[in-house]
Amino acid sequence: MPRIIETEAEERIELGDLIEMLETGPFDPADEDNFASWGPALRKLGNNRAFLADFAIDELKQRCSGQLTQNQYGAQVIMLHTGSDKFLIRANFWPGLNDSIVRNSGTDPFFYGMAHDHNFSFLTVGYLGPGYWSEYYEYDYDKVIGFTGEKVDLRFVEKAKLDPGKVMLYRAHRDVHLQLAADSMSISLNVLGAEQNQELRDQYRFDIEKSEVSGMLTRSPIEPLLALSAYFGGEEGADLLENFSRGHPSDRIRFAAVKAQASAAGTLDQRLAVYEQAAARGSPFVSAMAKREADKVAKGRGWIESCFKADGII
Numbered sequence: 001m002p003r004i005i006e007t008e009a010e011e012r013i014e015l016g017d018l019i020e021m022l023e024t025g026p027f028d029p030a031d032e033d034n035f036a037s038w039g040p041a042l043r044k045l046g047n048n049r050a051f052l053a054d055f056a057i058d059e060l061k062q063r064c065s066g067q068l069t070q071n072q073y074g075a076q077v078i079m080l081h082t083g084s085d086k087f088l089i090r091a092n093f094w095p096g097l098n099d100s101i102v103r104n105s106g107t108d109p110f111f112y113g114m115a116h117d118h119n120f121s122f123l124t125v126g127y128l129g130p131g132y133w134s135e136y137y138e139y140d141y142d143k144v145i146g147f148t149g150e151k152v153d154l155r156f157v158e159k160a161k162l163d164p165g166k167v168m169l170y171r172a173h174r175d176v177h178l179q180l181a182a183d184s185m186s187i188s189l190n191v192l193g194a195e196q197n198q199e200l201r202d203q204y205r206f207d208i209e210k211s212e213v214s215g216m217l218t219r220s221p222i223e224p225l226l227a228l229s230a231y232f233g234g235e236e237g238a239d240l241l242e243n244f245s246r247g248h249p250s251d252r253i254r255f256a257a258v259k260a261q262a263s264a265a266g267t268l269d270q271r272l273a274v275y276e277q278a279a280a281r282g283s284p285f286v287s288a289m290a291k292r293e294a295d296k297v298a299k300g301r302g303w304i305e306s307c308f309k310a311d312g313i314i
Contacts (some may be wrong), residue, residue, distance in 0.1 A: 042189060200249065230263060
């Protein structure tokens, strides 16, 4: 489970103080002990009961211009600082199941009921309200290929709540939590580590009951562009896809290139050939995913061809 950081810090600091401390201090998000050592500083910001309301009011006065340009998460999150290449600071809202926003929008925007890990480490402190619940698990990232349906050794640790003032360090690619709703509206504060190539590092969704990978949460703006290259890029686009499918450092991007190549193939046989070639030459992840897609095409071949015939395509 996330590393609990014991601290009785009672001092109160401003947001600007924490930013300056992180900018000028020896902050290293890749070093677990170093990251954990900043827990007391985050707790001190959490002791400041006025700063977040003041920040929100200032944003509203500016028609939320800062959030419109800096917030990539959505309405659940207020971005508090994004101007560093080492860290981000944010506030997260966790409504209860009886709150109107959940009744109207459902639980998906808040990741409730979705077991997942993270491809970055982050500190968190309970700031307001009783705090969200989680069932905590651990797993060995290095032993996971990452294809959908892969069995994973998820080790249950405990069910716990992010109580007010409680500080924890979620460790990238190790801690898994099945997040559950807060008993009533709650807010947490986070310091997120910003590391190079983070968007290329995989984040998984898990099926706890089956103890397996149920999907990939990581998304990259490269992926939809690959599909455009396949259909409208001509020879140059085809060359780019071939290079990406064979040599990109991310397994996920390599498979996205393969899938784009297959989707633009002229016939089902050609589509199957793309997947079969990728399955033979690819990494364990690319191979497993290519085999999975090839099986789907083969099993649905009769239905696909009947649709083509009905439309006069074949």
